[in-house]
Amino acid sequence: MKKIAPSLLSANFGNLETDIKMVNESEADWFHLDIMDGVFVPNISFGFPVISAVKKLAKKPLDVHLMIVQPERYLENFKNVGAEILTVHYEACTHLHRTLHAIKSLEMKAGLAINPHTSVSLLENVLFDVDLILIMSVNPGFGGQKFIENTYTKIKQLQNLKIEKNLSFEIEIDGGVDIFNSKKLFETGATVLVAGNSVFKAQNPLEAISQMKN
Ligand code: DX5
Ligand code: ZN
Numbered sequence: 001m002k003k004i005a006p007s008l009l010s011a012n013f014g015n016l017e018t019d020i021k022m023v024n025e026s027e028a029d030w031f032h033l034d035i036m037d038g039v040f041v042p043n044i045s046f047g048f049p050v051i052s053a054v055k056k057l058a059k060k061p062l063d064v065h066l067m068i069v070q071p072e073r074y075l076e077n078f079k080n081v082g083a084e085i086l087t088v089h090y091e092a093c094t095h096l097h098r099t100l101h102a103i104k105s106l107e108m109k110a111g112l113a114i115n116p117h118t119s120v121s122l123l124e125n126v127l128f129d130v131d132l133i134l135i136m137s138v139n140p141g142f143g144g145q146k147f148i149e150n151t152y153t154k155i156k157q158l159q160n161l162k163i164e165k166n167l168s169f170e171i172e173i174d175g176g177v178d179i180f181n182s183k184k185l186f187e188t189g190a191t192v193l194v195a196g197n198s199v200f201k202a203q204n205p206l207e208a209i210s211q212m213k214n
Pocket of ligand 2: 174
């Protein structure tokens with residue numbers, strides 16, 4: 001099943017309610033929320049009070065992408081503000097296996113994100129422990145960046161491992177996704193596409209979501 005997850009990082013923070021309602025009424029599947037700490041990435045986004053406010057209005061699952069160091073310190077807090085899918089970065093976790101299982105024991109889906117420089121082959125020993133792998137197709141930290149073409153190779157490698165091991169985790173692509181590359185990304189093996197700029201800066205966001213999905 002193809003899913004679209006609009007990233008609220010590109011929404012209008014002065015009027016989030018309007019943008020959340022648009023996503024509720026759209027063909028999108030999840031809300032993607034980017035949490036940045038100014039340490040793991042060179043930007044700071046938003047935290048718990050904003051997620052709680054989104055949760056009150058959102059009619060679709062919250063897909064929370066943590067770009068923070070030591071994410072294991074806050075897993076319960078993210079559960080409490082309504083995260084359904086919680087994704088941590090490979091590069092930010094020393095005891096990754098423990099962290100993924102801690103997320104699951106809190107009854108959230110466990111996601112694992114990798115930066116553009118991180119090889120898919122490094123994931124072999126955690127593939128059985130995840131519900132989702134997020135392949136960053138830009139360097140994390142900002143919306144509106146250019147898609148990195150090598151992502152297709154990584155999707156193919158991951159898709160091969162998924163088939164070989166008969167697994168069913170989602171393959172999510174994040175960064176520079178738009179109506180021009182969405183079809184090829186789904187065909188290559190992606191199952192969830194995150195889209196910030198290409199949704200919220202579009203003339204017609206509902207149409208942009210629909211075009212990417214279909
Ligand atoms: C980047 C974030 C993305 C970002 C995507 O660090 O993880 O989710 O919002 O934005 P676009 O779709 O504009 O590249
Ligand atoms: Zn993201």
